[in-house]
Amino acid sequence: KAGVTQTPRYLIKTRGQQVTLSCSPISGHRSVSWYQQTPGQGLQFLFEYFSETQRNKGNFPGRFSGRQFSNSRSEMNVSTLELGDSALYLCASSRVTGGTEAFFGQGTRLTVV
Amino acid sequence: DAKTTQPNSMESNEEEPVHLPCNHSTISGTDYIHWYRQLPSQGPEYVIHGLTSNVNNRMASLAIAEDRKSSTLILHRATLRDAAVYYCILLNNAGNMLTFGGGTRLMVKP
Numbered sequence: 001k002a003g004v005t006q007t008p009r010y011l012i013k014t015r016g017q018q019v020t021l022s023c024s025p026i027s028g029h030r031s032v033s034w035y036q037q038t039p040g041q042g043l044q045f046l047f048e049y050f051s052e053t054q055r056n057k058g059n060f061p062g063r064f065s066g067r068q069f070s071n072s073r074s075e076m077n078v079s080t081l082e083l084g085d086s087a088l089y090l091c092a093s094s095r096v097t098g099g100t101e102a103f104f105g106q107g108t109r110l111t112v113v
Numbered sequence: 114d115a116k117t118t119q120p121n122s123m124e125s126n127e128e129e130p131v132h133l134p135c136n137h138s139t140i141s142g143t144d145y146i147h148w149y150r151q152l153p154s155q156g157p158e159y160v161i162h163g164l165t166s167n168v169n170n171r172m173a174s175l176a177i178a179e180d181r182k183s184s185t186l187i188l189h190r191a192t193l194r195d196a197a198v199y200y201c202i203l204l205n206n207a208g209n210m211l212t213f214g215g216g217t218r219l220m221v222k223p
Contacts, residue, residue: 033209042215043151043157045212048209092157092209092211098208099145099147099205101162104158107156
């Protein structure tokens, strides 16, 4: 069974630009969550989508947004990039929402210059 | 949100058992105790979870105190590949929002 796939793996963007990251969950999984990992703040929850609806949202500015498609694939978008947005962005998929185990992808390493 | 407390780091010798503790004194009745680990340069990996009873799987065992205010992840025979940061997380059925703390960095010596 294929795991969680995140694309691209690496990305370099300039301050002020926007970026879209993609996540394909494990087949049959309907919940997708996004996390940001930085050396200073550790792993922080961004948002969770289940059946195309945002279920939970972390404490991030509105520049961070996401969506989920009918096939459960998800995208997250960051607009007006700042240097501090440089991080590893991780996606996790779960079969359902509500306390089940999550399977993480390898992440997208975003560098903002 | 209920929080967890873990030691910053622990050391173990290869092939010996490892007991990783976690305190969660404000746990609520609907919180599950989840453990994840993150190996270097990889995304977090699910290890085990439980509610009240002790749990075993192929990776580890989870021992939960009777009052549920603490738990212990047990690796029965540590290998060098078990060197990772281990996170203890409380999760209820309101969603899959994992709140990661600092975790415990486990170092395994050959």
